[in-house]
């Protein structure tokens with residue numbers, strides 16, 4: 585059973601001068617890794633359920649779950665088992681051949697999507713969105729829908745490729761990367777009138793997150809989303825939902841749009857789809873999917889046997905966690921609202937299922953650091969929104985202990 589990483593980790597555990605090891609790893613990180621992330625100084629080594637253990641054997645309760653990736657919890661035994669079993673059977677072949685687990689996963693996603701759809705698999709959220717944008721444009725071209733223009737929302741986030749940062753209506757992600765791809769237009773989120781005003785005969789598609797994640801947990805209004813759907817029907821515009829963060833059970837439904845009874849034309853998934861293993865999916869109405877034909881789009885790794893097997897397992901687990909997600913979400917939000925009543929620097933508590941944000945009147949990074957010190961992982965997005973994305977297996981006791989710690993930290997601020 586001994587492998588390279590066992591030896592590496594045993595070495596780490598055997599040394600008792602822990603501070604020095606941390607320093608060595610952190611220094612080597614600075615030396616060898618291109619610094620696109622400002623990292624917290626913890627070195628996670630293993631995880632189980634909602635818990636993560638770092639190199640110094642300190643335990644953390646993970647209320648961020650890899651930014652909405654580990655929805656089934658860390659190292660779920662069924663996920664690990666699937667990785668082992670499929671890993672021994674077949675890890676990769678080319679998309680030039682039929683891939684059994686890919687077909688199985690697609691069939692499951694189509695059933696869950698509740699519309700007549702087909703799936704294209706990739707490896708990440710950005711790729712899933714890139715495929716959605718390409719497909720919408722191709723279909724638009726084939727059917728005289730607009731001139732390829734895509735309308736996206738302010739405060740959105742769609743990924744880090746050149747096209748997806750352009751879809752992401754935030755200058756912070758775009759600066760320095762010009763020239764950007766053409767054909768994107770931005771409109772205020774949750775504002776149907778603004779959308780109507782900006783639609784023209786150039787418009788091919790509208791793309792939005794039913795619940796904005798990076799933008800600060802902004803939840804689409806029911807009337808708004810229905811209105812957007814009606815507008816797209818009227819004007820024959822393609823409606824794309826980016827459910828990379830809000831999909832896969834996060835809001836208490838497999839797809840967030842199920843909360844709204846609104847069906848998109850294309851929906852994208854990634855983050856939690858693979859239970860921690862990288863995989864993305866672009867699900868499109870059959871009629872639209874036809875516009876991708878052999879050679880028009882592709883990927884080497886997308887839809888590989890291992891990724892699809894593990895995503896299939898992850899979906900089966902998630903299906904049984906939806907009730908817990910709804911119940912724990914309501915419980916969590918009510919507890920946070922109690923804190924809001926107590927502390928006037930809490931502006932708003934927002935959430936759907938276990939996608940939860942607490943808007944403060946000040947930047948939240950100090951709170952994140954204090955929680956980290958106490959053994960809780962969360963993050964801060966949009967400067968002043970504390971973001972909570974716990975695994976969907978979270979229990980009341982976990983929530984209670986986090987709330988208790990938050991209360992302590994908040995009381996020192998008051």
Ligand SMILES: *Cc1c(COP(=O)(O)O)cnc(C)c1O
Nearest residue numbers: 708709710741742743797828829
């Ligand atoms: C994270 C995220 C993406 C990008 O996914 P990657 O896997 O990082 O490329 C796209 N859209 C939304 C809504 C996301 O939250």
